[in-house]
Amino acid sequence: MSAISERRERERAHRHQLIITAARELAETEGWEAVTTRRLAERVEYSQPVLYSHFNGKDAIVSAVALDGFGELATQLRRARQAAPEQALRAVAGAYLAFATERPALYQAMFVLPTDLKFASTETPAPLRSCFDEFVSCFRPDNERRGLFAEVVWSTLHGIAVLSDSGRIPSEWREERLDFLVAQFSDDPRNPSAR
Amino acid sequence: MSAISERRERERAHRHQLIITAARELAETEGWEAVTTRRLAERVEYSQPVLYSHFNGKDAIVSAVALDGFGELATQLRRARQAAPEQALRAVAGAYLAFATERPALYQAMFVLPTDLKFASTETPAPLRSCFDEFVSCFRPDNERRGLFAEVVWSTLHGIAVLSDSGRIPSEWREERLDFLVAQFSDDPRNPSAR
């Protein structure tokens, strides 16, 4: 393989990431309904068909953005948990909701829009699994049902995030909901009903 | 007003409902992405523009379907609660999830797709309010935070419903999640941590 084709491959990879970040920025400033293949192509200063030489279609672009998002979410959750080890659940839940409200478009790509990402299977991408594991780690290792705990806590947070984003529940009681949720689901020994 | 115009009004109302049920059936058999104004018009055996003489646009049709759905959901939740007054939360939560899994398209119209329905405000339609009140009624009248309880329980159920519908959590542990959720959120006197 010649040096020239290596350079080409590099440029191609760079453009690949350029498309992803352009789609993400466009979605975050104007919402996903404004992300059309035409506008995206114009933004990366290429014609429309080059998008299809990098991705199978628009859904694949959304999936790529979502995958980036899962990486970021995983690191933020981990940071929050490690910064407050004795209140891990509270910290992780707060970080999750903060992520959802601060990057609503990214969150939508990850959890609402149709993507071809596989969840909860053997081919689940690592960043996705890491996010879930952060929730699991909020519970005691000897808790045999921590997987179930994590699933339900995650569901609750997702419900709060998506219902308040679409205006279906008022967003002003966010902190109260968080405190309440943590109190109900924490499995530390002071919460006798949670085991 | 003449008898003829009365008949016209009747026919018009009938056709109005015809459009709504046609949209709902189409969505439930093929998903909302298959509900286009052209196919819907063909299905009700009228031309496309008549849809716009009944509704402001496609979103308004979705909203009308959703409103029907809220009426049905409210009666099902009420029936479940009254059939098991001493396990109200468990019954209502089960009925909610059953509704979501048995009528996924209807559920989407109510809670996922963009609609112009107002939630949690003074102009919230009655069926919508009834649904929420059913959750509130699962908690003791002397529980000052039952509104908060209801919001969080609803969020959890919605999270479970939407995450399992899109394949993001496995649907096989539904009963376990339900039992766990009810155990954590019930405010009866045997659950000391819930108050």
Next chain:
DNA sequence: CAGAATGTCTAGCGTTGCTAGCATGAGGGC
């Protein structure tokens, strides 16, 4: 019976995701 009003249709606009097919330009063999 003429004119106004109502209702429904055909046709079409602008936009969408996506693709066929044509250029242009670089790489390698002679």
Next chain:
DNA sequence: GCCCTCATGCTAGCAACGCTAGACATTCTG
């Protein structure tokens, strides 16, 4: 140095989308 090959990116266009303008027909009104 020259020509063939092949890949790369473009222009142009397709079918389908939500929605609307304007023509036609039918019905009501004075």
